[in-house]
Amino acid sequence: MLGIGTTVGTWVFFHMFMLQRTYSFSGFIKEPLDENQAEGDLTYFTCIVRELDDTQYISWLHNGRKISKNGEIIINTYAHYSIDYNSVFGTCNLRIQNVQRRDKGRYTCTVYDSNDKIVEKSRTANFTVLEIPQQQYPICSSTQTSYRVGQYVVLNCISEKTTPLALLRWVHNIGGSDSGLKESLTGNYEKSYSFIAKQSDNRAIFTCELTTSANPSIERNCTIGPLDVLYPPIVRIQQTRDVILGNEAIFICYSDANPQETTFEWSFDPPINENMFVLENDIILRIKNTLSSLNGTSVICTVTNSIGSGSSKLIVNVKLKESINNVVESNNGKETTQSEKPNERNKNKSNNQNSKSNQQLLQTRSPNNNNSSSTDISISLVVIIALVCIIVILGLALIPVGYMKYTRRQPSDTISRGRPVSIPDVYFEPRDHIDPMLPQLGLAAPWMRTVGVQVPGECEYDATYNTQVMPQPRQVYYTQRMYPASSL
Template sequence: MLSILCTTIVLFVNFTNCLLFDGHPSNSTVRAKRAASLICIVEFDTTFTSQYKLKWKKDGEYIATGDIVREDLKIQHNFIVTINEDNNRPKRIIYNIFFYSVLNSDRGFYQCDVFGNNSLLLESDKAFLNVLQIPHDKYPLCTSYKDVYTEGDDVMLFCASEYTEPPVTLRWNDGVTHVVEIVDGETARLQKRLIANPDLNGYKAVCSMTNVQIPDLNRNCTTQPLTIYYKPRVSIPQTGLISAGKQAFFICDTTANPAVTRYTWLPLPPLDNKEYNIDNTGHILMLYNPTIKHDGTVITCTAENQIGSSSTSVTLMIQSDTRNDVTVKSQTKDSVIIDVNENNKSHGNDTLNKETSSGLSTDVIVIITVACVVLLVIIVMIPVYYYCLCSRNITRNQTTTIVHQPEVYFEPRDRMTLPLPRTRDATIWRRSFAAQAPDDKEVDAMYLEIQSNHYIYAATSRSNTMR
């Protein structure tokens, strides 16, 4: 019994010594979505290789036995396994795993094993398939934490990518760069933090994705425009320097999101309602007749929306008319002189007032009189002008009258040649004629030439008429 066991051990040792790998799979680096291949070559001690089984395993798990892929990998597998004999060396087997489109998940350590009688006989060296992984086409993704922010809020923006080996680099358009780390085991993410303010309303951030080992990998994404709610920004572009007696307008200029819902104007000290007006929109105020007493008045406009309200003010500086001041001073001086000359009698002032009033009344009367005369002249000239320019009988030479010559033609009334009369007492020769008067509206007169010797008179007839 012992001899039989020893013989078996010797045969087994000889058997394993003749079974060996003539070629081990080697490390390989390949870019995702491209083809790759791993090969191991086994040399057997016999031509009856069917008694052996070859298997491929990845990261310690078998994925194929012979040329059959594991059942749970058949649906998603992207590789095939082949077994080929070397024609020149029948005991030599080439075992190949071929990836026709390498995926990111194919990255790992691969090994070729030989089994005999369900026992592991040989293991090849491990080969590392290094896949330059490319993120899915949907990456990078740019998102924001919220759709709407209010002024003063923290704005959180994110740029995310699929985690790959080697890792990608994400960069914001403002130059902030970060080599991303794993988040939730599958996603790499870059964050951007801002403080919401009116200038960020409509802002869009751009993020780029690159990989130093894949030069042509360069993708971008853009966040949705930010919506920032803020209270109104208010300004009054007009200055407070205005002339006395002239209307003045003040506009309350605002920018806000959402829109302004109410405008409020507040003058200090308060003005009478008859001294100013506010338009229907509420953001324009008009002073009717500013005077010196309004100098120093502060006018404040307040705009309000659902976020809050803001105000701005302008101070009135009334500029008087220098010419009017001189006139007033002159009149005052004259009044004083009159009062002195008249020994401060009241009738002196009355006389001045009467003269001034009379002077003003005279000016008004003269203006009205001149206006009436001009109006009367215009009324009289209109028909004359019309008659002179529009009359049909206008001519430069008033002594010459133009008379138009009509076309005259003769025709017998019955279109027959009349017989000559034999006796003057029995026949009357009547001759008919017609004249074609022009229908021109400018023709008011015409003349006809008629030869009287064409008429034959009968001594006993009273019908010597011409037609």
């Protein structure tokens, strides 16, 4: 009987235990889903279970590693993780703040028993971290620090290799081609831009822009430049005015070079005597006295720098004085003009054109007369404007003075009928008043009358009424009115 009772008791206990386990956990109400999130952002994984007993708990697994127990993170390297846990409702949500690249992987919500054995696992959620290139990217670089004209230039823009890949774009105004995005030897990704260097490319600036689909708000860039393109001098000669027989001729040599010019050299073809010209700073050539033999002579300026040399040539065209209309002659600081005869100016159409051009040359060379006449006109104009301003100011100042004079002599007032009434020059205004009662005397103060008189300023002065009345003390005033002195 004892054996049968023990067997029945064991069976009942086992049945009740199994019934209790089945009732305690019946499954997941909500399981975690796959997530994609960019670095630095926030993400959630949700887990809700049904009916846990006191011997069971929930944990999260990251790539098969237990990282939490109920509502606490148990690994220090996951300090940016947190758990939203509620045992009543069976919720155990995983929150990842400031997502990092190492957070990617598989996440599973798992139910354990008191012996740390797995009771049930949820579906595995895959977490993809959208990687953003680190702050130092993009990086721009070039193969050389300087280039010569005609040399092949290669510029590189480097970005970190991420998932997804960043987009690189060169911004410039110089024709060339890019290589597209390719993997570099360092394991990063780069985009190259290449072109043939020209003189116009000197001082050019190139910009590489980085964007990423992981976070469209991120826009970064790096620059290369100003680009240093070396080229030999580019030379040109300019003459300041027409070359006139017997006058001074000036020629200037301009140069554009990188690096800077080192030497300037002047030469003539055919050669001329060295005494005929003077150099100023090696850039300006002055021929003191132009001779007819210089007509057709080639003036050559050659400039040299460390890259090479460049030159320019100008052919001298000497013009005669007789062919110039209104030529200015200098005489002790004064200038006189000589005009050609009308018959000579009307010989042919070409002479008319030459005379017009020479007249324009004269106007540019002799500005003294024009300046003197224009100076006289400007001084006269300034004097006229000053006089007009003074008259206007005086007129404006006299307006208030006249108004005040008129209103003072003719004061007026209005009556009920609306007609103006003149105010007399002399009038009387009587005013009555009574002095205040003195409390200690119990007597009424005397009645007094005060008369005010207004006399115009232009009336005659009468010395009879010019009697100065001295103020009386208070005791004298009341004594005269027979008040006892003891009451004062």
